Amino acid sequence: MNAIDELTDSFSRLPGIGKKSASRIAYSLLKCDQKFLKQFASELMTLHERITTCSICGAYTESDPCAICTSPLRDKHIICVVEQPQDVQTIENSHEFSGLFHVLGGAIAPLEGIGPDQLTINKLVNRVHKGDITELIIATNPTVEGDTTALYLQHIFADTKIKVTRLASGLPVGGDLEYADKLTLARSFRGRTIL
Amino acid sequence: MNAIDELTDSFSRLPGIGKKSASRIAYSLLKCDQKFLKQFASELMTLHERITTCSICGAYTESDPCAICTSPLRDKHIICVVEQPQDVQTIENSHEFSGLFHVLGGAIAPLEGIGPDQLTINKLVNRVHKGDITELIIATNPTVEGDTTALYLQHIFADTKIKVTRLASGLPVGGDLEYADKLTLARSFRGRTIL
Numbered sequence: 001m002n003a004i005d006e007l008t009d010s011f012s013r014l015p016g017i018g019k020k021s022a023s024r025i026a027y028s029l030l031k032c033d034q035k036f037l038k039q040f041a042s043e044l045m046t047l048h049e050r051i052t053t054c055s056i057c058g059a060y061t062e063s064d065p066c067a068i069c070t071s072p073l074r075d076k077h078i079i080c081v082v083e084q085p086q087d088v089q090t091i092e093n094s095h096e097f098s099g100l101f102h103v104l105g106g107a108i109a110p111l112e113g114i115g116p117d118q119l120t121i122n123k124l125v126n127r128v129h130k131g132d133i134t135e136l137i138i139a140t141n142p143t144v145e146g147d148t149t150a151l152y153l154q155h156i157f158a159d160t161k162i163k164v165t166r167l168a169s170g171l172p173v174g175g176d177l178e179y180a181d182k183l184t185l186a187r188s189f190r191g192r193t194i195l
Numbered sequence: 196m197n198a199i200d201e202l203t204d205s206f207s208r209l210p211g212i213g214k215k216s217a218s219r220i221a222y223s224l225l226k227c228d229q230k231f232l233k234q235f236a237s238e239l240m241t242l243h244e245r246i247t248t249c250s251i252c253g254a255y256t257e258s259d260p261c262a263i264c265t266s267p268l269r270d271k272h273i274i275c276v277v278e279q280p281q282d283v284q285t286i287e288n289s290h291e292f293s294g295l296f297h298v299l300g301g302a303i304a305p306l307e308g309i310g311p312d313q314l315t316i317n318k319l320v321n322r323v324h325k326g327d328i329t330e331l332i333i334a335t336n337p338t339v340e341g342d343t344t345a346l347y348l349q350h351i352f353a354d355t356k357i358k359v360t361r362l363a364s365g366l367p368v369g370g371d372l373e374y375a376d377k378l379t380l381a382r383s384f385r386g387r388t389i390l
């Protein structure tokens with residue numbers, strides 16, 4: 001196997017890149033300057049060294065605890081609970097939330113053998129008991145697994161004074177009613193708001 | 196900028212990868228083992244060192260002259276003329292051609308300032324005069340530039356005994372007449388064959 005085939009092979013192992021795209025990328029890199037390739041290679045090599053997960057919230061960070069957990073500007077009374085570390089960045093990009101985060105590391109999925117013990121739910125309970133938390137916003141995915149996890153968390157904190165909320169689910173903004181699937185439409189009816 | 200953002204940025208500079216895909220890939224690499232990242236990085240670093248262009252035909256190769264130019268099994272009387280080095284691999288993958296190649300390095304495009312002198316046409320003329328060539332198959336792209344280049348080459352070799360042919364252009368196999376564009380359909384009429 002020559003250098004181009006090897007590189008094509010590596011690129012095609014990445015998510016969303018097929019054999020054709022991988023080959024196109026490999027050939028395009030032949031026309032790139034060596035400086036970019038060197039920098040790109042070093043970014044790949046040092047990724048694992050540089051990125052760790054925050055010991056408090058579980059988000060990806062370069063320093064532990066992460067910038068969000070240590071920031072004096074964040075609201076320490078609200079925790080937004082997400083499934084994956086990358087969900088933290090997605091929510092941060094929306095600039096809609098200024099509280100803290102908690103990464104579960106997945107969602108309850110009995111068929112895949114993932115129960116509450118495989119997630120960081122105990123850690124969340126400890127955080128809530130230690131801190132002065134008033135609200136938990138459950139931002140797990142609007143899937144069967146995400147909904148199950150949300151219900152489970154609601155159940156756990158039912159006897160406490162903590163308000164447990166869930167992100168609204170319904171029609172995506174800018175979408176077309178015609179293309180909405182039945183489940184989304186049903187949920188947008190149930191969650192309808194007064195104008 | 197943290198390590199994930201830097202890597203996302205590098206990936207989004209590659210052809211066909213947008214910001215979202217780049218971010219998805221960067222996060223997926225956090226879950227890869229270091230061995231793959233190390234190998235991937237080294238492939239990127241050594242790409243320019245390992246790959247050179249063949250001094251005879253202009254194809255990408257690890258050894259100069261390339262395996263095709265030096266192979267005793269190839270038909271040395273036919274040269275397939277292509278625009279880009281990667282076109283050689285595309286044709287090799289089809290297993291339809293067993294002759295030699297010649298990479299022009301582009302196609303004649305006056306609007307972009309690319310004339311015959313910017314391509315390796317002189318080199319092709321020399322190869323043809325030196326060797327015992329009977330046929331030139333022009334496999335430039337079926338675009339205005341590719342067609343112009345094909346006509347130019349036909350003109351150059353008009354006074355010689357060399358047969359100059361062009362790859363057939365028409366409906367793609369497995370395609371649907373309904374989705375064929377007008378130009379392709381017109382050309383498939385002009386190039387129709389007797390059954």
